[in-house]
Amino acid sequence: xxxxxxxxxxxxxxxxxxxxxxxxxxxxxxxxxxxxxxxxxxxxxxxxxxxxxxxxxxxxxxxxxxxxxxxxxxxxxxxxxxxxxxxxxxxxxxxxxxxxxxxxxxxxxxxxxxxxxxxxxxxxxxxxxxxxxxxxxxxxxxxxxxxxxxxxxxxxxxxxxxxxxxxxxxxxxxxxxxxxxxxxxxxxxxxxxxxxxxxxxxxxxxxxxxxxxxxxxxxxxxxxxxxxxxxxxxxxxxxxxxxxxxxxxxxxxxxxxxxxxxxxxxxxxxxxxxxxxxxxxxxxxxxxxxxxxxxxxxxxxxxxxxxxxxxxxxxxxxxxxxxxxxxxxxxxxxxxxxxxxxxxxxxxxxxxxxxxxxxxxxxxxxxxxxxxxxxxxxxxxxxxxxxxxxxxxxxxxxxxxxxxxxxxxxxxxxxxxxxxxxxxxxxxxxxxxxxxxxxxxxxxxxxxxxxxxxxxxxxxxxxxxxxxxxxxxxxxxxxxxxxxxxxxxxxxxxxxxxxxxxxxxxxxxxxxxxxxxxxxxxxxxxxxxxxxxxxxxxxxxxxxxxxxxxxxxxxxxxxxxxxxxxxxxxxxxxxxxxxxxxxxxxxxxxxxxxxxxxxxxxxxxxxxxxxxxxxxxxxxxxxxxxxx
Amino acid sequence: xxxxxxxxxxxxxxxxxxxxxxxxxxxxxxxxxxxxxxxxxxxxxxxxxxxxxxxxxxxxxxxxxxxxxxxxxxxxxxxxxxxxxxxxxxxxxxxxxxxxxxxxxxxxxxxxxxxxxxxxxxxxxxxxxxxxxxxxxxxxxxxxxxxxxxxxxxxxxxxxxxxxxxxxxxxxxxxxxxxxxxxxxxxxxxxxxxxxxxxxxxxxxxxxxxxxxxxxxxxxxxxxxxxxxx
Numbered sequence: 001x002x003x004x005x006x007x008x009x010x011x012x013x014x015x016x017x018x019x020x021x022x023x024x025x026x027x028x029x030x031x032x033x034x035x036x037x038x039x040x041x042x043x044x045x046x047x048x049x050x051x052x053x054x055x056x057x058x059x060x061x062x063x064x065x066x067x068x069x070x071x072x073x074x075x076x077x078x079x080x081x082x083x084x085x086x087x088x089x090x091x092x093x094x095x096x097x098x099x100x101x102x103x104x105x106x107x108x109x110x111x112x113x114x115x116x117x118x119x120x121x122x123x124x125x126x127x128x129x130x131x132x133x134x135x136x137x138x139x140x141x142x143x144x145x146x147x148x149x150x151x152x153x154x155x156x157x158x159x160x161x162x163x164x165x166x167x168x169x170x171x172x173x174x175x176x177x178x179x180x181x182x183x184x185x186x187x188x189x190x191x192x193x194x195x196x197x198x199x200x201x202x203x204x205x206x207x208x209x210x211x212x213x214x215x216x217x218x219x220x221x222x223x224x225x226x227x228x229x230x231x232x233x234x235x236x237x238x239x240x241x242x243x244x245x246x247x248x249x250x251x252x253x254x255x256x257x258x259x260x261x262x263x264x265x266x267x268x269x270x271x272x273x274x275x276x277x278x279x280x281x282x283x284x285x286x287x288x289x290x291x292x293x294x295x296x297x298x299x300x301x302x303x304x305x306x307x308x309x310x311x312x313x314x315x316x317x318x319x320x321x322x323x324x325x326x327x328x329x330x331x332x333x334x335x336x337x338x339x340x341x342x343x344x345x346x347x348x349x350x351x352x353x354x355x356x357x358x359x360x361x362x363x364x365x366x367x368x369x370x371x372x373x374x375x376x377x378x379x380x381x382x383x384x385x386x387x388x389x390x391x392x393x394x395x396x397x398x399x400x401x402x403x404x405x406x407x408x409x410x411x412x413x414x415x416x417x418x419x420x421x422x423x424x425x426x427x428x429x430x431x432x433x434x435x436x437x438x439x440x441x442x443x444x445x446x447x448x449x450x451x452x453x454x455x456x457x458x459x460x461x462x463x464x465x466x467x468x469x470x471x472x473x474x475x476x477x478x479x480x481x482x483x484x485x486x487x488x489x490x491x492x493x494x495x496x497x498x499x500x501x502x503x504x505x506x507x508x509x510x511x512x513x514x515x516x517x518x519x520x521x522x523x524x525x526x527x528x529x530x531x532x533x534x535x536x537x538x539x540x541x542x543x544x545x546x547x548x549x550x551x552x553x554x555x556x557x558x559x560x561x562x563x564x565x566x567x568x569x570x571x572x573x574x575x576x577x578x579x580x581x582x583x584x585x586x587x588x589x590x591x592x593x594x595x596x597x598x599x600x601x602x603x604x605x606x607x608x609x610x611x612x613x614x615x616x617x618x619x620x621x622x623x624x625x626x627x628x
Numbered sequence: 629x630x631x632x633x634x635x636x637x638x639x640x641x642x643x644x645x646x647x648x649x650x651x652x653x654x655x656x657x658x659x660x661x662x663x664x665x666x667x668x669x670x671x672x673x674x675x676x677x678x679x680x681x682x683x684x685x686x687x688x689x690x691x692x693x694x695x696x697x698x699x700x701x702x703x704x705x706x707x708x709x710x711x712x713x714x715x716x717x718x719x720x721x722x723x724x725x726x727x728x729x730x731x732x733x734x735x736x737x738x739x740x741x742x743x744x745x746x747x748x749x750x751x752x753x754x755x756x757x758x759x760x761x762x763x764x765x766x767x768x769x770x771x772x773x774x775x776x777x778x779x780x781x782x783x784x785x786x787x788x789x790x791x792x793x794x795x796x797x798x799x800x801x802x803x804x805x806x807x808x809x810x811x812x813x814x815x816x817x818x819x820x821x822x823x824x825x826x827x828x829x830x831x832x833x834x835x836x837x838x839x840x841x842x843x844x845x846x847x848x849x850x851x852x853x854x855x856x857x858x
Binding site for chain 1: 640641643644645647648651652654655656657658659666684685712714716837838
């Protein structure tokens with residue numbers, strides 16, 4: 001070993017964070033257990049012995065990030081490899097950040113309390129656009145240059161994946177490369193490539209060139225964007241012949257043979273999902289036209305009952321949890337749901353392990369199942385009709401009728417539930433005031449159903465909560481070309497509703513239209529939006545998704561300073577032939593299908609569930625296609 | 629049958645709260661396949677209780693927990709639990725109770741070891757003397773803020789009866805003192821409140837960022853005798 005190398009090792013040791021300072025800080029902050037790691041099933045390896053160190057980051061606080069299933073999958077996937085270590089890092093809460101900055105304590109991983117800066121990779125999962133300023137804050141706290149172009153050989157490779165990576169452009173300046181699609185296979189391909197590259201002592205740029213050839217990987221710096229005079233995109237040009245023109249999403253063919261975690265980290269503190277999360281299938285066959293997840297996670301692929309029971313057993317054993325949540329985009333659609341639930345209940349009855357269903361459809365068959373599994377308490381139920389009128393539900397292809405709702409709600413009340421939440425959106429394409437007031441009508445109908453029951457059949461105190469969120473058009477949905485309602489229009493519609501609902505049993509609330517406006521700008525933003533996010537962060541924006549910390553004025557200030565027109569991104573309706581910032585990504589669902597669906601929506605024409613026949617969305621390897 | 633066990637809580641795990649600890653034990657019973665008894669009713673809960681909850685940020689050598697379970701050998705219980713518990717929370721010993729006496733009804737005193745830095749360069753004897761003189765007072769008052777129906781109510785309490793022996797053990801580098809404080813339903817003094825009032829009255833100039841507290845033992849009281857719950 002040369003003297004220089006020895007010196008480097010010494011330096012490295014010095015860089016490990018000062019745990020005395022950490023201890024002092026932890027005594028001052030709220031919920032210090034967020035920052036200590038050491039939970040059941042967390043994995044701490046000797047970082048000096050592994051070849052590739054990966055820091056996984058969910059850019060929000062621990063309590064939120066630990067409830068994300070993808071974290072548990074990738075964490076275990078990477079750590080199963082002897083040569084790799086995956087450690088976690090979250091956004092410190094405001095009190096912790098303040099102390100860390102005061103004490104000059106750099107951001108560290110929970111497992112080894114090692115500086116994030118000393119990792120080979122820092123990987124972000126992008127679950128919502130409003131977390132992007134937190135990414136910058138994490139980079140800053142970790143003392144990593146914010147802009148990809150400023151990073152040096154010794155800095156970690158900053159990468160990102162997850163649903164929002166389907167439009168990577170708004171954060172293209174900060175991220176060295178993106179991974180599009182499902183991560184189980186491609187993550188290991190990337191890390192193995194890196195291990196080899198490191199052994200061969202290659203440079204950062206050489207690695208980026210190599211990794212760009214892996215399917216699903218997008219390296220922004222290898223592409224130039226040319227704009228038209230009207231600010232729309234003229235074209236995207238790869239600057240090297242080696243990189244692909246189109247980035248195809250990664251998709252796992254068989255979920256039964258795919259890596260699935262048999263362990264989950266069990267947090268000490270209470271998090272949103274304090275239970276085993278069992279992923280039962282991916283994709284969705286419903287084809288709701290506003291839903292990005294429903295499009296990008298196609299095709300639908302189920303895990304078998306045998307595999308699920310096997311995984312459930314291992315997860316219950318390794319965690320000690322007392323509840324299993326069956327997770328997917330629409331769990332009630334699992335083809336043999338009843339059989340799965342009875343098998344799980346039979347298997348775990350003795351252990352007092354409960355089974356729960358997170359997302360609910362308006363279907364009375366589900367109520368039978370719920371009755372079976374919710375033997376204990378009849379707490380609130382949540383339904384999402386999304387729109388108030390049948391006409392508008394047809395436009396968005398929400399395959400739910402008023403009869404469905406009435407039948408289900410009647411049954412639910414008879415079974416003893418009395419607290420119902422109804423989720424809606426306002427600002428959907430073609431919406432009229434009549435549609436908006438349909439939300440009120442529906443809520444009143446639910447109330448009437450309750451009171452039309454004979455008194456002895458009603459149980460509890462009726463409570464209806466109707467919530468409206470403001471529609472945000474998303475990439476890769478049939479509504480990706482649509483202009484969003486203005487903030488004023490959202491307010492007008494919300495007030496129209498608020499003033500019309502005058503009943504003590506019904507509570508109406510709606511999401512902040514300002515937040516939805518920003519979300520719409522970023523969701524369909526291009527590369528120029530990176531500058532906006534950076535400027536907003538410089539002005540103190542972070543935790544934008546937390547309404548109490550969202551600083552709308554700062555964002556507007558930033559847009560004015562940079563001469564960025566938010567309405568151009570949020571409110572403008574695009575032509576079908578406009579080059580969209582995310583057009584170079586292939587989600588396997590075809591643009592032709594999205595256009596067809598959009599045109600049908602304007603006619604109020606619905607498209608049936610894929611399970612009843614293939615709808616020709618363009619996906620080749622889909623079981624629904626074979627059954628036609 | 630009710631088994632009483634002694635366990636510790638060390639290092640970073642001092643940062644998990646009492647409620648977190650309860651959840652940790654509940655899951656550990658599940659993972660270790662301990663035949664814990666459950667309460668009856670709509671929401672059955674495992675029957676166990678931890679005596680004298682420890683404040684967040686304080687380590688402990690000796691905590692106690694009672695668990696109602698179907699009989700299994702004590703050694704096996706400890707072995708199975710320690711295998712699933714984190715290394716900084718481990719069960720040290722255990723015993724089946726002959727008669728039921730809940731931990732919370734018997735625990736009366738805690739022995740804490742408190743360490744801190746100060747800018748004073750006093751000798752051990754000098755500090756001992758200052759503290760002894762302080763303890764001669766019949767009344768040592770503190771202001772407690774209680775929340776009642778959303779209103780904050782200030783209350784003056786005399787904590788002198790809640791302070792037992794105070795011994796200065798070491799003054800090199802850190803000052804280390806050992807103190808006996810009243811704990812439980814018949815009077816309770818939080819060690820941080822004690823340090824604050826000690827600093828206020830004895831002018832020790834304690835550097836509050838350097839305070840580290842560890843509970844060394846819990847005691848029950850019979851007459852003038854103190855004894856350990858196990």
